[in-house]
Amino acid sequence: MTTSPEIPEKTNPMSTANGAASSLGFWMNGSKEALERWTRSNVDALKGVTDLSQEIMAFSQDRFQADVDGWKALTECRSPADFIECQRRLVENAATQYADEVNKLTSRVMTFMTDTAAHFRQGSAANS
Numbered sequence: 001m002t003t004s005p006e007i008p009e010k011t012n013p014m015s016t017a018n019g020a021a022s023s024l025g026f027w028m029n030g031s032k033e034a035l036e037r038w039t040r041s042n043v044d045a046l047k048g049v050t051d052l053s054q055e056i057m058a059f060s061q062d063r064f065q066a067d068v069d070g071w072k073a074l075t076e077c078r079s080p081a082d083f084i085e086c087q088r089r090l091v092e093n094a095a096t097q098y099a100d101e102v103n104k105l106t107s108r109v110m111t112f113m114t115d116t117a118a119h120f121r122q123g124s125a126a127n128s
Contacts (some may be wrong), residue, residue: 041119048112052105059101066093 072089077083 008092037119041116044112044116044119048108048116051112052108055108057107063094063097066097
């Protein structure tokens, strides 16, 4: 005597579809929120990087002009003592400007990184 294989009981396709749709809705909402935070974060990051680029370009232009002026001043020196004093002022000025620029860039990087990360902190605080 042979036995017939068991045929699985049919499931209601609508109940499976509704469960999947419900689960998909949960993931879609979560993904939407994460995508919105990520997008806002990227907008802030792009603004920050653009600001940094503009600052670096402005500083580079200012330093180039200061270097040209410095070379001109060196050519106008009339004695070795004048030359050494002029060179000392140029180096002192350049060192001060570079140190100020490093501080300014560091501050701007910290600001834009904080602004960029804020979108994710807000999302994690809301989820806590």
